[in-house]
Amino acid sequence: MQSVRPRAKHACHSFLSLLTFSLAASRCIHDAVQREINVLHLHPFSPPAEQRFTHRAPRALSESQTLPIRIRTWYPPAETVQLNPQQKGSLEAALREVTQTIAGVLAVNHVPGRLLLTRDINKYCRSVWRNPIAENYNRCGYLNPNYHSETCLEVTIPDDHLAGFSIWLESGSVPREVVKHDGAGVPDADFLLYAKVANTEKCNQEPSVIAYASYCQLDPTGRPVAGAIMFCYARLASNTLDHQDLVQVSLHEVFHALGFSRGLFNKWKDCSHAPSVGVNCSSRARITNTDEMGQVRIFTSTIIQKMGEHLGAQERGLGAPLENKDAVAPGLPSSHWEARVLQGSLMLATLGPVHLTQLDDITLAAFADMGWYQVNTSTGKRLVWGQGEGHTFGLTTTCKNSTSGFFCTGNGSGCHYLHLDKGMCSSDDFLDGCRMYKPLTVGSECWKAENAVNAEHGYGEIYHKSSRCFFSTLIQENASAVTVTGRCYRHRCTAENTYQVQVEGSAWxxxxxxxxxxxxxxxxxxxxPNRGLCHDFQDRGTSGLGESVLEDNPGSAIKDGMSGQKVFIFQIHFQGPPFDRTHWLQITTGLTEALANSSAIPRCHFQQPTLTPSLLFTVELWVSEECPERQAGMLRHKLDQTFHKPWVYRDKSYTPVGTRFVEDPDPTSPERHLVTVLLCAVTSILLLVSTAVGAFVYHHHKAAGQRVGDASRIPL
Incomplete structure (x- = not known):
């Protein structure tokens, strides 16, 4: 049967779509920016003399339990290009979400008291006492009359955030002149983020840049405590970026400022034998090396473990490859992952569409190996790209004849490897000649029902939130045959890597x-596709599309229409016999009450609980003016600390096998988030039998003084 060539209209549409994708991608210039920054170090145990003179306690790290990192954002009003109220509100909302997300991912030893940044003595001082036997060795002897302020990536740091400085004689315990007293400092802060909007030279040189960031001050262990993010005004004012675009690029850039940066690789710490993260950790040997193919990789323990798990090659001791096309020189490391190997990661040099990008477990492994952070590993999603393909995956010598289904040859149309979008086989600057199906952004998202207007008659396509892209030659009977291309059809998962499809007019x-x-x-x-769909069915317990959620959804556990913002979703997955459907509402409400009590989170934060036939309990967490807790990171922390025990219902035992934090899995949701979270370690979290049961006992019997934790059965 003879194949026919796609119509010219279609080819033109594909070209324009591909062009749109290329222009929409955001390129990161962090390494070029960071090279120009003069980085300062705070003084821990030997504070500057002016601090001793004012009897300030030496700055030191707390050895207490790590807690969610507190990022404080500061906007310099006098220096920022004025945005209209809507644009300003959008930017501030995006940065709030970013800081909340990071607080749920990273924990640190909190900075005691107020965070006070240091000044550069080489800027404010014209002459420093350099006699090593002098009493005031390395102190400022003469003031630089041209000194005005300190900056962080072109942002002027307020004096209130800075330590003071003085002029000293060569000897003597009292300064000759206190030029500036210490500022008040910033309370409840572990990292200061200066955010500015401007038309900079870097923005004008690279039109695809939305924002760029750097760190500018480090604590005594090398952890960044201050940084800045610069937003390009023209990109913000164009109104082409939605909320999640801003969240994605901001999260990427702030991760650079927090430590994912080549300039800090030599400061990462080994805390494997330390009493706590960030306390008395040892310096690491060189963490990067070049493999036999000339690829620079990071070789640290957690990264090696996660790379082995990802590629199915634990015995190889693989490090994570760094991008070779944006390094400042051949053989030097980059601050981004190699796109050929870790496609889909948040930390690539070029960011793709939000729904195809994720905070991955390889990136979180890097933060765990920095030695400054306790990492909530349940917030990282395992990459699909290259999963289980072995240690040669992504090499330039293998990608052009790969049969894995991830790479392609030629320039035909097909499906992006996540099957959410149609794609065109193409390459880019970072793929080194390898080719993949890149998503087309003009009407090719299968999961958008509104794209049905682009569907051509006769191919049976369905655009729906449950639709995915399939390679297909389907065409209605009695029509000419067509070449293989990507088409949109509905799907639903029935088990791991097992699913059904529906074409227009057909049954499942x-x-x-x-x-x-x-x-x-x-x-x-x-x-x-094999492994392309329903690959995390056991993790989610549903197809992620609402297909298997019971119809008698009890709705909100508190009240419908609550004002506020959904910040994340929490899930508990059980193993055990099926529940009695007639008692679904009672069970779901009781589990919500139990979770609220056991985590000490006020009930008003819990919304929309559901329970699926696969025994997956899901509830939304909200913050609002009506509830006392305003920090999403603290809600995550409390849920993480909750110890869950097995429980019994009608003489049947139900064992929780894991929990996770997850954003809305439906990519069409207006509240979708960038970060989706995998199943946490089974050994660390279980469900309190007692909690769910006690809630029902109290509700039905009003037994005064009876504690939730003491009950063992749900009365019905």
């Missing part, structure tokens, strides 16, 4: 992973 059909099927009323074949 089993689609064997790795095989192909014929569809009644159509000629041609529909290919069923």
């Amino acid at each position: 059909l089993d689609c064997p992973a790795g095989g192909s099927i014929q569809v009644p009323g159509y000629q041609g074949l529909l290919s069923c």
Whole structure:
């Protein structure tokens, strides 16, 4: 049967779509920016003499339990290009979400008291006492009359955030003149983020840059405590970026400022034998090396472990490869992952569409190996790209003849590897000649129902939130055959890597992973991707599309229409016999009450609990003016600290096998978030039997003084 060439209209549409994607991608210039920054270090145990003179306690790290990092954002009004109220509100909302997200991911030893940044003696002082036997060795002898202020990436740091400085004689315990007293400092802060909007030279040189960031001051252990993010005004004023675009690029840049930066690789600490993260940790040997293929990689313990798990090559001791196309010189490390190997990661040199980018467990492994942070590993999502493909995956010598389904050859149309979008086989500056199906951004998202207007008649396409892209030659009977291309059809998961598909006018059909099927009323074949769909079915317990949630959803546990903002979703997955459907509402409400009590989180934060037939309990966490806790990071921390025990319902035992934090899995949701979270370690978290039960006992019997933790059964 003869194949026909796609119509010219289609080819033109694909070209424009690909062009749109290329222009929409945001390129990161962190390494070039950071090279120009003069980085200062805070003084821990030997404070400057002016501090001793004012009897300030030496600055030191707390050895207490790590807590969610407190990032304080400061906007310099006099220096920032004026945005209209809507643009300003959008930017501030995005940065709030970023700081809340990071607080749920990273914990640190809190800075005691107020965070006070240091001044550069080489700027404010014209002459320093350099006689090593002098009493005031390395103190300022003469003031630089041209000194005005300290900056962080072109942002002027307020005096209130800075330590003071003095002029000293060569000897003597009292300064000759206190030029500036200490500022008040910033309370409740572990990291100061200066945010500015401007039309800078760097913005004008690289139109694809949305923002760039750097760190500018480090604590005694090398951890960044101050940094800045610069937003390019023209990109913000263009109104082409939505909330999640701003969140994604800001999260990427702030991660650079927090430590994911080549300039800090030599400061990462080994805390494997330390009493606590960030306390008495040892310096690491060189963490990067070049492999036999000339690829620079990071070799630290957690990264090696996660790379082995990801590629299915634990025995190889693989490090994580760094991008070789944006390094400042050949053989030097980059501050981004290699796109050929870790596609889809948040920390690539070029960011793709939000729904195809994720905070991955390889990136979190890097933060865990820095030695400054306790990392909530449940917030990292395992990459799909290259999963289980072995140690040669992504090499330039193997990608052009790969049969894995991740790379492609030629320039035809097909499906992006996540199957959410149609794609065109193409390459870019960072793929080193390798090719992949890059998403087309003009009407090619299968999960957007509004894209149905672009569907051509006769191919059976369905655009729906549960639709995915399939390689297909399907066309209605009695029509000319077509070449293989990407088409949008509905799908629903029935088990791990097991699913059904629906074409326009057809019933639901089993689609064997790795095989192909014929569809009644159509000629041609529909290919069923292997491992491309329903690969995390056991983690989620549903298809993520609402297909398997019970119809008798009890709705909100508190009140519908609550004002505020949903910050994340919390899930508990059980193993055990099926629940009695007639008692679903009672069970779901009781679990919500139990969770609120056991975590000490006020009930008003919990919204929309659901329970699926696969025994996945899901509830939304909200912050609002009506609830006392305003920090999403603290809500995550409390849920993380909750110890859950097995429980019994109607003489049947139900064992929780894991919990996770997750953003809305439906990519069409207006509140979708960048960060989606995997299943946490089974050994660390279980569900309190007692909690759920006690809530019902109290509700039905009003037994005064009875504690939730003492109950063991749910009365019905």
